[in-house]
Amino acid sequence: MWDRLLIDCNIATMDPAVPAPFGAIENGAIGIADGRIVRVGRRTELAGNRAREVVKLDGAWVTPGLIDCHTHLVFGGNRSAEFEQRLEGASYEEIARAGGGIVFTVRATRAASAERLAEAARPRLEALMRGGVTTVEIKSGYGLDTDSECAMLRAAARLGAEHPVRVSPTLLALHALPPEYRDRREDYLHLVLDEMIPTVAEAGLADAVDAFCEGIGFTPDEVRALFECASSHHLRVKLHAEQLSNLNGAALAAEYDALSADHLEHADEAGIEAMAHAGMVAVLLPGAFYALSETKKPPVELLRKHKVPMAVATDCNPGTSPVLSPTLMLNMACTLFRLTPEEALAGMTRNAAKALALEDEIGTIAPGKAADLCVWNVERPAELSYWIGHPGPVRRIVAGVDA
Ligand code: NIG
Numbered sequence: 001m002w003d004r005l006l007i008d009c010n011i012a013t014m015d016p017a018v019p020a021p022f023g024a025i026e027n028g029a030i031g032i033a034d035g036r037i038v039r040v041g042r043r044t045e046l047a048g049n050r051a052r053e054v055v056k057l058d059g060a061w062v063t064p065g066l067i068d069c070h071t072h073l074v075f076g077g078n079r080s081a082e083f084e085q086r087l088e089g090a091s092y093e094e095i096a097r098a099g100g101g102i103v104f105t106v107r108a109t110r111a112a113s114a115e116r117l118a119e120a121a122r123p124r125l126e127a128l129m130r131g132g133v134t135t136v137e138i139k140s141g142y143g144l145d146t147d148s149e150c151a152m153l154r155a156a157a158r159l160g161a162e163h164p165v166r167v168s169p170t171l172l173a174l175h176a177l178p179p180e181y182r183d184r185r186e187d188y189l190h191l192v193l194d195e196m197i198p199t200v201a202e203a204g205l206a207d208a209v210d211a212f213c214e215g216i217g218f219t220p221d222e223v224r225a226l227f228e229c230a231s232s233h234h235l236r237v238k239l240h241a242e243q244l245s246n247l248n249g250a251a252l253a254a255e256y257d258a259l260s261a262d263h264l265e266h267a268d269e270a271g272i273e274a275m276a277h278a279g280m281v282a283v284l285l286p287g288a289f290y291a292l293s294e295t296k297k298p299p300v301e302l303l304r305k306h307k308v309p310m311a312v313a314t315d316c317n318p319g320t321s322p323v324l325s326p327t328l329m330l331n332m333a334c335t336l337f338r339l340t341p342e343e344a345l346a347g348m349t350r351n352a353a354k355a356l357a358l359e360d361e362i363g364t365i366a367p368g369k370a371a372d373l374c375v376w377n378v379e380r381p382a383e384l385s386y387w388i389g390h391p392g393p394v395r396r397i398v399a400g401v402d403a
């Protein structure tokens, strides 16, 4: 006897084994037991199975719960003043070099406790959840000392414990050089390698380690040292790469079997080939592209050519992507980067799961996967990216339970 049987629905399984666009099964049904999907198919195929609860969905579409695989959701303060400066003509890089940008948020973040950080992030998380998010990656990177980074990661864990959402925490150790290390870059790197990573690994506070490989961030050599250390502590790696310039970060990440390279506006074919060989995911972040009024688009054609899976995420952060709507990112991935609606949805489901090494657990509607689902009042799945910020599902189910 199953716990729940969802009927009277159309299903965008996003499972490549289902040969229709969106892996669609019309007039389908989903059997759920112990928080997992046990069966999915046409209603007629599931007839004769009994469940404690039969849920009629009035012809709605069911998708996997959305997965936001790149966010900086936890931070102190906000950067609306910097937004105004940029409108007056200052560039993101100029503001960063003048001691604003990320470092501005570092000051506000260090001043807050883990509890206060979680409180500040809560409305943002709730907005993402209303938009359909059932799993969210959350990076640190605004603490930049061991205690403050740990406080950020504890805030992320607390958010996951208090809400029906899965949280995947990432230590973004090399985000910006903290002001107190301005003339001692190497000392900061040593702090990260000798203290921060071991502490975070020991406490089990993060699943992965990330860095910002950029002229205003960290050099490929510094990132290499970080990745060596992370790997030795059995932490996976990922990289903000090729956002504002090309430092061959994607290829470097591939050498360390990274989960993903993210942004990638300036990536070239060699980098993408390396990503393909390493089985990496390309995480596209249209919110940051839009907010910075960028003109160079990520090389989507090359990603398709080399069959690198594309994920799409909000990059929710106070500086370059104050985005609170996952469905807006589906739309922008299509309008700005020319993804198809099916590619965009795969980017926030199946491929986002892979970017978090959770592809065995979530991301498609298939037997054995966790029953993390969204129920949408739409006529066709393409509608999810057609609306410029669809308001969200009518039902969100996490581990089989309405959430
Ligand atoms: O993903 N690129 C670096 N990190 C963030 C921006 C962080 C900030 O400006 O606060 C990003 O775009």
Ligand code: FE
Binding pocket: 070, 071, 072, 240, 315, 317
């Ligand atoms: Fe980011």
